[in-house]
Amino acid sequence: MTPLRVSVVAAAAALVLLFVIFELIRSRRLQERYAMLWLLTGIVMLVLGLWRGLLSSIADLVGIAYPPSALFVLAAFFILLLLLHYSTVISKLSDQNRILAQRLALLETRLGESHGDSDSR
Amino acid sequence: MSEPVSTIVPAAGGRVPAALRCLAVVPAYNEEATVASVIREIRSCNEDFDVLVVDDGSSDRTRERALAEGARVIRLPYNLGIGGAVQTGLQYASSHGFDVAVQVDGDAQHDPTEIPKILGPILEDRADLVVGSRFLGEGEYEPPLARLLGIKLLARIVSLLVRQRVTDTTSGFRAANRRAIALFAADYPHDYPEVEATVLVFRHRLRMLEVPVHMRLRGAGESSITFRWSAYYMVKVLLALFVGLFRRYPTPREEDK
Numbered sequence: 001m002t003p004l005r006v007s008v009v010a011a012a013a014a015l016v017l018l019f020v021i022f023e024l025i026r027s028r029r030l031q032e033r034y035a036m037l038w039l040l041t042g043i044v045m046l047v048l049g050l051w052r053g054l055l056s057s058i059a060d061l062v063g064i065a066y067p068p069s070a071l072f073v074l075a076a077f078f079i080l081l082l083l084l085h086y087s088t089v090i091s092k093l094s095d096q097n098r099i100l101a102q103r104l105a106l107l108e109t110r111l112g113e114s115h116g117d118s119d120s121r
Numbered sequence: 122m123s124e125p126v127s128t129i130v131p132a133a134g135g136r137v138p139a140a141l142r143c144l145a146v147v148p149a150y151n152e153e154a155t156v157a158s159v160i161r162e163i164r165s166c167n168e169d170f171d172v173l174v175v176d177d178g179s180s181d182r183t184r185e186r187a188l189a190e191g192a193r194v195i196r197l198p199y200n201l202g203i204g205g206a207v208q209t210g211l212q213y214a215s216s217h218g219f220d221v222a223v224q225v226d227g228d229a230q231h232d233p234t235e236i237p238k239i240l241g242p243i244l245e246d247r248a249d250l251v252v253g254s255r256f257l258g259e260g261e262y263e264p265p266l267a268r269l270l271g272i273k274l275l276a277r278i279v280s281l282l283v284r285q286r287v288t289d290t291t292s293g294f295r296a297a298n299r300r301a302i303a304l305f306a307a308d309y310p311h312d313y314p315e316v317e318a319t320v321l322v323f324r325h326r327l328r329m330l331e332v333p334v335h336m337r338l339r340g341a342g343e344s345s346i347t348f349r350w351s352a353y354y355m356v357k358v359l360l361a362l363f364v365g366l367f368r369r370y371p372t373p374r375e376e377d378k
Contacts, residue, residue: 025364031311032361036353039360096199103198 006068010049018042037085041078048074141220141244145170145236146210148203148293149227150177153186160190162233163225170236173213174227177206183227203293204314208305211297215306223296231294235334239296242330249301249327252319253294253334262336271355275316278362283323287331290316294334300327316358317365324370 021038024030030038048055048071059070145163149156160172174187178200187194195209207224214222221243225231235253242248255262256276264272275290293315297305304325310317322329 022364022367025360026367032357032364033311035360036357099198 003068004052006071007049007052010071011046012049014042014046014049018046034089037082041082044078045071045075142218143167143170143221143223143240144210144214144217144219145172145233146207146214146222146224147172147174147187147192147227148177148206148210148224149174149179149183149187150200150203150206151179151181151183152227152229153179153181153183155229156183156227157186157190159225159227159229159233160187160192163236166234167236170223171219173210175206175210177201177203202312204309204311207293207314208309211302211309212306215302219302220299221296222302224293226293230336232335232337235294236296238332238334239294242332243296243298246298247328248330249298250319250322250329251296252289252292252329252331254289254292254331255334255336256288257331257333268351271351275355275358278359279316279319282320282362282366283329285323285329287319287329289331290319292334292336294336310361312357313354317361320362320365324365324368 018039021030021035021042025032025035048058052067055070056067058074059065059067062070062073064070064073145167147156147159147163152159156174160174163170163172172190172192174183174192174194176184176187176194176196178197184194184196193213195213197206197209201209210224211222221240223236223240225233225236231253239251239253242251256272263269272289272291276288279290280287291313295315301322304321304327305318308321310321319329
C-alpha cells in the first residue's frame with residue numbers, strides 16, 4: 001500500500017498544478033490548445049494520488065516494488081510527452097517564423113523598388 | 122471593378138441598404154473547385170457586396186481563382202485555421218470602414234441566395250450578430266449521429282450560458298454589424314471559433330439572433346472537423362467555455378446604450 005502521506009502530498013501537488021493551469025488560461029497567458037496536455041497530466045496525477053489501489057496495481061503490473069516510485073515513473077513519462085509536444089510546437093513556430101521573415105523581406109524589397117519608380121505618394 | 126458606387130452617393134431615397142457598405146468574407150483553404158462559383162453567386166444575388174476571399178495558406182489555386190473573379194484577396198502566409206482566417210477578414214472589414222460583414226464559407230455549403238435572410242435583422246438593427254441555423258426547420262440537414270449529438274450538446278450548454286435559446290452554435294454562416302465586427306477584430310477565438318464567439322457576443326452584451334437557413338452538401342473537400350478531431354474539439358471547446366465563465370469582460374461603452 002502506498003503510504004498515506006505520499007498520497008496526500010501528490011494529490012495536493014496535482015491540485016496546485018491544476019489551479020495554476022486554470023489561472024493561466026483564464027488570464028490568457030496559456031491557450032486552451034496547449035493546456036490540454038497539461039490538464040491531462042494534472043488529472044492523472046490527481047487520480048493516482050487519491051486512488052491508492054490503482055497505483056499499487058500499476059506498480060505490480062510493471063514490477064515496481066515500491067508503489068510511489070510508479071508515481072514518479074508516470075510523472076516522468078508525462079513530462080517527456082510534454083517536452084516532445086513542445087518540440088513539435090517549436091518546430092512549427094520556427095517554420096512559420098521563417099515564412100514570415102521571407103514574406104516581409106520580399107514585401108520590403110518590392111516597396112523599395114516601386115519607390116524608385118515613382119516618388120508620387 | 123466592383124467599386125461600391127452606392128456608398129459614394131448619399132442615401133437619397135431613404136433606402137437603408139444602399140448606404141451601407143457590405144463585405145462578404147469568404148474563408149477558403151484549398152477550395153479551388155468551389156471558390157469561383159461562391160464569389161459569382163454572392164455577387165449575382167447581392168450586387169453591392171464587396172467580396173473578400175481570405176486564402177488561408179492554400180497550396181492549390183484558390184487565390185488565382187478568386188483573383189480571376191475580381192474578388193479582393195488576402196493571402197495568409199501560412200495556414201492559421203478558420204478562426205484566424207475569419208478574424209483577418211473582419212479586421213479588414215473594420216479597418217476599411219465596412220458596416221456589415223457576412224461570412225460565407227468557400228466550400229459552397231452556404232447558399233448565397235440566403236444572405237438577405239441573415240442580413241435582415243442587422244439592417245433592422247434587431248441584432249449585432251445573426252447566425253444562420255440549420256436546425257430551425259428549414260432544409261433537411263442530417264449530420265451523422267455522433268456529430269448531431271455533439272452539436273445538440275453544445276447548443277444546450279450555450280443556451281444555458283447565454284440564457285437564450287441557441288440551436289446551432291457551429292454554423293459559420295453569419296452576419297455581423299459594426300459592433301460585432303469591432304469585437305471580433307479585437308478578440309476572436311482560435312481553432313474552431315464559432316461556439317466561443319457566440320458566447321463572447323453575449324458576454325459583451327451584444328444581441329444575437331438565429332434565422333433558419335438550409336445548408337448544401339459540401340461542393341468539394343472534407344469538413345474541417347474530422348471524426349478523429351471531434352473528441353479533442355469537444356473537450357477544448359468545453360474547457361474554453363468553462364474558463365470563460367471566470368473571465369471578466371469590459372462593460373459596454375456609452376455608445377452601446
